[in-house]
Amino acid sequence: MGWKDFAEWWRCLVFGPELDLALIGLQNAGKTSFARVLACGAGDDGDAPRPTVGFETSVVRRRRLRLRCVDMGGSARFRALWERHCEDAHVIVWVIDSADAAGAMEARDALRETLASEGLAGIPLLVLGNKSDLPGARGIPQLVDALGLRDIAGREVRCFSISCKLGTNVDAVLRWLTKHARKRRQRRA
C-alpha cells in the first residue's frame, strides 16, 4: 500500500467513507440538478439551474458518506474536459434524460466514446435515467438497450431510474453509493 492509499484509508476510518463522482452526460440531462439534489434534497427552492459553463465542483455530506462531485457541462464544446476530470473519479455517473428519445443515439455514441479512453478503464459506471416523472420517460430496460449498456465490459455498470424533480429513487442511488464506498474501503484495507 502506497502512502496515498494509506492516507485515504486512514481518512475513511476517521471521517467515514468518501467517494469522488464525475457527473457527465448530454446537456440538459439534469446533472447539475442531480448534484443539487444530493446536496440539498429534492423539491428544493430556487430557480432551475443554468446550463453549466465548464464545470462545477461540490462537496456533499450525506450521513457518514462524503461525496465530491465534479459536475461537467454537457454541451459539445466541454466534452473534451470529461476525460480529464473522470480519470480521478471513483465512479463515473452518466445522467440521461429518459424522456428525450431524440437524444438517445447521441447519448449512446458520446458514452461509448468517453468510456473508450484508456485512462477511464475499469472505473465503475452509474447510469441515471433522469426525469422519470415526465410522460414518455423510458424505463430501465429500454435505457439499457438504448445506451447499449450490455455491451460494456470490464467495469461494473449500474442503472437507476430517478427524478431529480420529485426526488424519486434518489435514496436508492445514495444507498448504492454508500455501499460502493464501503466496498472500496474494504478492498483497500
Next chain:
Amino acid sequence: MADGHAESSKKRDEESEEGLDFSPFWGIEKGAVLQEARCFNESQLDARRCQQVITKLLYLSNQGDSFTKVEATEVFFSVTKLFQSSDSNLRRMVYLIIKEICPSADEVIIVTSSLMKDMNSKIDLYRSNAIRVLCNITDAGLLGQIERYLKQAVVDKNATVSSAALVSGHHLLQVNSEIVKRWSSEVQEALSSKNPLVQYHALGLLHRIKQNDRLAVSKLVTQLSRSPLRSSLAQCLVIRYVAQVIKDTKVDEVTGERPFFDFLESCLRHKSETVIFEAARVIIELNEVTTRELQPAVTVLQLFLSSSKPILRFAAIRALNKVAMNNPSSMTNCNIDMESMISDQNRSIATLAITTLLKTGKESSIDRLMKQISTFMTDIQDEFKVVVVEAIQELCLKFPHKHRILMNFLSNVLREEGGFEYKKTIVDCILCLVKSIPDATEAGLTHLSEFIEDCEFTYLSSQVLHLLGELGPSTADPGKYIRYIYNRVILENATIRASAVCALANFGSCSVALRARVLTLLQRCLYDNDDEVRDRAAFFLSVLRTIPETDSECVEDPLIYPLAPLEASLRQYLENTGDSAFDLAVINQIHNNIASHPDMHASAFDCSSMNISSTKNDLRESENIITSRGEFMSYGPIFKVSSYSSSVVNSCHAVDLTEAETEYKVTCTKHIFKEHIVFHFMCSNTIEDQILENVSVVTDPIEGIEVFAKVSTIPLGTMPLGQFGSTFVSYKRAQGLHPVAKMACTLKFTSKEIDPSSGEPESEGYEDEYTLEDIDVTVTDFLTGNPLSAFRKVWDTLPIENEKVGDYSLGTRDSLGEALEAVVGILGMAACEGSEVIAPHARSHTTLLSGFFVGGHSVLVQLNLGMGPSNSVAMKLIVRAEKPYIADMIHTLVSEA
C-alpha cells in the same frame, strides 16, 4: 577586454550567491516548474505543494518568462482541477494564476461556472476573488448573466467583496458601459460605506459613470464638497474633480470669487497630509491664480518643508518649484527653509531646493547661493545637474549683471566630467547667454574656445565652432580665436575639421586684417584627406579671393536659394544629361520671380517634372488669371472657385486630370459665376522635343445636359514647356438651378516634333487628342461660406416650416474637433460667432454654420455633435433655408459624403 569580461561575470556570480540567501526562487527554471505542475493532476491533491508551484509559475511570469500557447493551455487545464480542493489558500492562488496566464477566450470559459458558484459562496474571500477573475474573463454575453450578482456585490457588507465589484466596474466600463451605468444607485450607496477603500473605489466609479454629464459631475462635486469623506484617498479624488469643475467654469465676474475655493482652502486644514498636499497642489495649478489665493497653500507647503518625512519634503519643494516659475514673489518667506534643504540627504530634494532658490533668489543672495551649489554639484548625477544648469540660465537672464560669476560657474562645470546631455545643456546655456548678454560675449566665447580644446563630443565642437565663426570676428580681438580654431583643423575628425574651415573663412571675410592669415591656413586645408573639408576650403578660398582687398563683407550663406526650387532644378539638371555646368542663375531667376509674385510660387514648380504638391495658391492663381481676362468680365464677379472633385473634401488644390507621368499635365479649376461656370484648364508640356499647338479641351456633359449650354471655348496657342498655359470652356446655367453634372473631357492639340538635327520644329504637325478624367460639378460648388455675426437673428427670420432635421452617426473619431472639421469640410460653410472652437474635454458641442447659394439663397445650420462611449460621434443637423429644397440639399450632401 577579455579580462574585464571575466571580472564582471565573476562579480555577477558573487552577487548571485548573495541573492541565494534571500530569494526562494533562486535558480528556478521554467521547464522544471512545468514538470512540477503535474502535481495538479494527482488524484490526491497536496494543497501546499500546489500552492508553491503556482507561486513559482507566477514568479516566472512576472519575471518576464512567457509560456507558449501549449504550455499555458496545459497549465490552465491542470489548474482547473484544483477547484476540487477546498483549501482556501490554494483557491486564492488558483484565482491569481488564472488571471495571470489568461488563456484564450474559448478556453478560459470553462472556469465560468466554477467562478459563478464561488461568486455566490458564503466565503468572502471566494466571492471577492471570483468577482475579480470573472470580470477579467467575461464577455458581453456572460456579463448579462452575472450582472445581477455584481450589482448586489457592490453593496455587499463585506468590504473586500464590495471593493472587488467596484473595481471590476471600472474595468467593465470598457466592455459595456451601459450595464455599469445601471449600478449608479448601488455605487452611490457604497460611497457612504464606512470602509475607506470601498468609499474610494465607489467615488472613482461614480465619477466615471457620470463624467460625460457635466451637470451631474458638478452636482456630485457640490454635494461632496459639503461633507468630508472618511477616506482620505477619496477626499483627494474629490479635490481633483473639483479642480476639473473649476477649470470648466468661469470666475464670477462680479465678485471675482472662484467657485469651490473655500472648499479647497478647508482641505488645507484636513488631518491627512495627502489631502492637504492635494489641495495645495490644485490651488497652485489654478488658472491665473492670485497671490491671495496662493498664500494659504504656500503656507502649508512651507510647513511640510521642515517635516521629518522625506516624501513630504519632496512633494512640498516640488510644488513650490512650480510656484516659483510664475509667482516667485509669493514665496519669499520660504527661502530660509529652502536654503537649509540644500544639504538635504536626499539629492532630489536638494536639487529641487536649489533650482527653486535660483528662481526666487534676490540678486544679493546669488554669490552665496553659487558657492553652496558649487560644492553640491560634485555629488549629484547628471540629470540633476542639467536641471540646475537650466535654472542658472534663467537666473542669469534675470540678473544680467551677475553674468560674470555665473559664467565662471558654468565654465568650471564645463571642465568637469559629464555626459553628453549635461555638456550640451551647459553649452546651450552659454550660447544663450552669449547671445543675449552683450557683456558676456567675450568671456563666453573664451570659455567655449577652451572647452573645444578638450571636448569629446563632435556635435558640441561643431556647434561651438559655428558660433565662434559667427560672433568671433566682431569681437575686440578676433585674432585670438584663430589659433583655437586652426588647432581643431589639425587635431580633430573630419566633421569638426569641416566646421572649423567654415569658421575660419568667416574670420577671413569679415576682417581685412586677418584675411591673409586665414588664406594661408585655408590653403593648407586643401591637402586634407577628407573630401568635404577640401571642398569647403577650396570654395571659401575662391570666394575670399574675389572680395576686394580692402572690403570686409561676410561670406554669404551659400544656401540663399530656396531649397525646393534648388532641388527641383538639380533634379532636372541630372535628368537632362547635359554637358554644361549647372547654372545657379536659373534658381536665382526663379527665386526672384517668386519674390515678386508670391502667388506664383506653387505653379512655378508644379510644372517641373516633379510632382511637388500644389497648394491653395493654385486656386488663387487661377482666379487671378480669370479676372485678368476680358472674356469673362460680363459674367460678373466670381462666386466661388473650386477644384472639381467632390471626393477631395474642401480641396484647395486644382485637380490633376492627367496621370502623374504623362507627357502633358492638365489641371482643372472651376469658377462659378452668377449664371455661368468657367472651367479653367492649366496645361503644361513636359516633353522637350515636341511642340503642342492649338490646344483646347473639349467638354461633353454626360449628366446634367439639360441645364448647361456651352458659351465659348478659348484655346491655347502653344502649350509651354515647363510652364502652365491656360485654356477655358464656359457654360451658361439655366437660371436658379444648382445642378449636379459630369463632364467628359478630351484634350485636343496639334503636335509637332522638333527635328533633333536642326533643333527646329517640323512645319507640318498632326492632330492628336488625349482623354482626360471626367469633371464633376457638385452642389457644394454653388455654396459658399457666409460668416454672420448675429446668427440667431438671421436664424429666426428663416421660416421654421422649412426646417429640416436629421441625425447622423459619424463613426469613431479622435475628437469632436476632428468630426467637426470633416463635416464643415464637406459643406464648405462658415462657422459663426466663434462656435467652431470646442472646449477641451467637451463631450458635446454646437456649431453654427452659415452659407450662401449662388443667386442669393442663404442657408443656416445648427450642428450638434455628441461623443458617446468609445468615442463614437453622433451628429444632429438642423437646417433652415428660405426654400425647403435647399435645406434638403444640405442633408443630401451630408448623407452622401
